[in-house]
Amino acid sequence: MSRTNATRMPELMSHEREALDALLDSEIVGNVAYVNDDGSPGLLPTAVARLGDSLIVHGSTGSRWMRLVSGVPAAVSVTSLGGIVVARSAFESSLIYSSAVLFGSFQVLHGDEKSAALDALTEKLIPGRLREVRPNNKKELAATLVLALPIDEWSLRVSDGWPEDTDDDIADDAWAGQVRWGTRAATVVDAPDLRSGIHAPESVRALHDRG
Template identity: 50%
Template sequence: MSDKAVDDRAALHRLLDDVVLAHVAVVVGGHPVAFPTAVARDGDTVLVHGSTGSSWLRALAGGARASLTVTSMDAVVVARSAFESSFHYRSAVVFGRFATLDGAAKRRGLDILVDRIVPGRSTELRGPTKRELAATILLAMPIHEWSLKVSERWPDDPPEDVAGPAWAGIVPLRNGYGSPVDAPDLRPGVAVPASVVALTGPGDA
């Protein structure tokens, strides 16, 4: 795997900006746990959030060492043998400790997370209530210690397979958004907002 290691902070930032779902791993009560969560990069920091009632979030807020992993699957590598078949992927792990954000920093960070999921959505929503803020914890980890691996090779078939009849190449993977579906309790006449139209395209609104 060492040939896939990449020491490029800009490439790390691009991956963190491309992927909205991360997995955070931490030891809670003597047991390792890993959980999926939305992630957003804020400069040289990664942000995650959740319920104040969560034991793993409380462990992170208490200073437990943790890792945050993001992965993007970019293509299928179709080789001439199962042995050489693979994927194009980018995968990063950020190591460290999270700190709790409060006050104005918390409100700003929550807006960043909302806009990471649906860009521009925070300006279309009412502000969070005191109860909602009290029930939500926002954590930030500085991007100091990290590892990035990138696999983007072509099939590496031996000459005898290259000379054979099997096809080889790559099949790019694409992520996209479908048409928005109204909530069952949506009031008549409420239009799809600009933030969602920007995600899906005007033809799907």
């Protein structure tokens, strides 16, 4: 059986690439799974961004985990948690979520591809920030390792339903429904060494307004 096929609850599986792209574009953190030199498992959360048909990660050229995942099989999970399905029993309660797992091998990017990937990561984290700051210099680029995972093999599960309570529980007096998180509030705080008169730029204000 393929590792992207569901062994349980196949009705939650989605095979729509647009749904996968929407999840990858909306979330900032992915968890990268890999195998250490001694054969033990490793897992590390890191910022991710989709650039076309690739998932981009970056870090220091001295990063041990990035060297370990370069050119060898790895997996990345990305999850969006939207709330809780509150059933009339603890057993039937569940989460509202979209969760994807991508499989493949990370490839090292160089030159223009590397610069474009770093720009994509910056725009993912702070849209509009690139036009407000200087470009990365040669020293910074040399100190940064950028990896791309082709979006070829993946699975996506989406759960956004109502409690599946038994008839006996429905006849009881317990409450049932959904608790949704809604949008996240954003707070902008000036750096303590910021000179007087320098105000938050458009990109940061947009992050605050977007929440």
